[in-house]
Amino acid sequence: QMNKCGTQAPVWLSLKSESLPAPGESKWLTGCATWQVFFGGHKDCCLFRIPISVRNCGEFLVYLLQPTQGCMGYCAEVHTSVTLQAKRCSPEDADRVENKLAAVQDKLTSLALQPVITPELVQGRVHLKCTYSLPPSKLPLQYRVVWSHLSTPGKKEQIQQDAKLYDFSSRKAIAYAVYLLQVFCTVTAFTRDSLEQQSLPEESKGFYAGIKFLPESLQIAEDGKEHVLTVLSTIPIACPGHNDSCKITLQLSTEDLDRQSLAAPDVALSACQVELLRAPCAGGSCAAATVTVTAVTDLAGDGDRASRIRAEPLPRGDLLWRAYTPTDVKVTVRDLPTGNCYSFTDPHIITFDGWRYDNYKIGTFLLCRSVSRAFEVHVRQWDCGGRRSPTACNCGVAAR
Structure with missing residues (x-):
């Protein structure tokens, strides 16, 4: 009760x-x-x-x-x-049993179980499977499997015991879904006759169960280059219903980590949504999609800035993903020096690459133009030196 x-x-x-x-x-x-x-x-x-x-x-x-x-x-x-x-029991029986148990214990201690976690889909439900080696031993062995996860950094919490399969779609798993990321399985071999005679517990490598980005962080520069970011699920995508397609739709967003800055984020994405479609699990991925990340060339010397990319499953489909939020990706944008060109006084002109010359003519001139995007600056000059000096002055500027 x-x-x-x-x-x-x-x-x-x-x-x-x-x-x-x-x-x-x-x-x-x-x-x-x-x-x-x-x-x-x-x-x-x-x-x-x-x-x-x-x-x-x-x-x-x-x-x-x-x-x-x-x-x-x-x-x-x-x-x-x-x-x-x-x-x-008599002392003779006790010694005989103790010697037998010691020999069995030596054999158990030398076992190499090597547990490995693999995801699989069983009757439409996501399971994690703990696979371990069966040693060529004549001993009547049994195995105990204990599942655990990192509830907080550095602290493991036990989830389930005595099961090769962990039902990741169960109500308990959904309750853990907010922080159920690193999952472990620990296997211990023991004899049927005595639980005290057992091998050393062997723990698997941590299995990241959920959605993650690769790479987990980016360092890019304001050079206009595109960088590929992969979003993948390490567990199979289950179909919530007969009429629904087997996919997860993720809403992507960017945010400037400098709270004092009112400027827009320094990164731009090629898409605001990505879809993870179910595929056979291979190489640690059961569904994957890509998006390109580009640093925004803002033509400002604002120093290096940090932003983050977030992914949020849209509120529909499998209940398992509704309360789940993948880990953010931190993107550090390295600021590059901004080029300058000048037109001043007579006017004297200094180009981006440092060349200097004079332009005493009157009219409208193209000061600079970008070949990659719609950006150009026009200047207008008129006579301001009179009859004695052929001097022109800047009287107007237009930019787009």
Whole structure:
């Protein structure tokens, strides 16, 4: 029941499909947290699962409890029907068992499981699969798989245990979706006879589950060159309905990171939306799209500026992506020196490349023109030196 033992989400030990360990043995059992997903919705007595190690010491039980999250807390009740009996063995039997267990432990310690996480689509639902090597051993081995993720930088939090597949489309995964980025699976091998004889836990490399940009940051210059930015999903795109296409539409936007600046962002994108269409997963990508990024040539010496590019899934389609926001891309734009040309007094003219000459003629002249965009400057000169000196002066300027 909810709100029991002084906590909103009590954690209790489910023994429906499991049993307590025999005297002198230990077992991994499942602790269940009761929770009501939505107000007025269905109550799930085992929505969150927490692994609990239980050792039977004969006259009492020892529990190894994992840290809980949020409002969850452990409940303890005394049941007089549970009887514990200690089992005694002779010294000769104990030595024989100890030597056998030591030999088994040496074999388990040398195992190389090498777990790897791969995404896959199972009956329209996104799953992460933990694959590991099966060593050529004659021992009756079993394997325990524990899933975890980085809840905060440097802190891992356990999600699920004893499952090769992690259902990324479940309600629990959606609740984690805001920060469920780096996912890990840890595999431990143990013998069926004794849980105490087990291999060293082997953890997989972190698997980034979600949408990301490549490269993760850009450093570009105001030189007009285009830079390709790839947006990809590392997990398959599920089809939310029969009439919907298997895609995710991302709205792209740019923002200047200098809050004191009122100028527009220093970067321009080739598109404001991109679509991630479902494709076979290969090379860490299950769907990808590209967009080009260009630094805006603003003809101003405003120094280096930083902007960010954001992507936001449009509010339709799969529920998994509605509350998800990919990590931003930081773009640093290096300011380049701006060229100058002059027309002054008689007028004397200095060109962009430093040449100097005089123009004493009267009329309208083209001072400069861009060959790549619609930009040019005209100047108008008239006689201002009289009869004695053939001197002209600038009297007007027009630019576009």
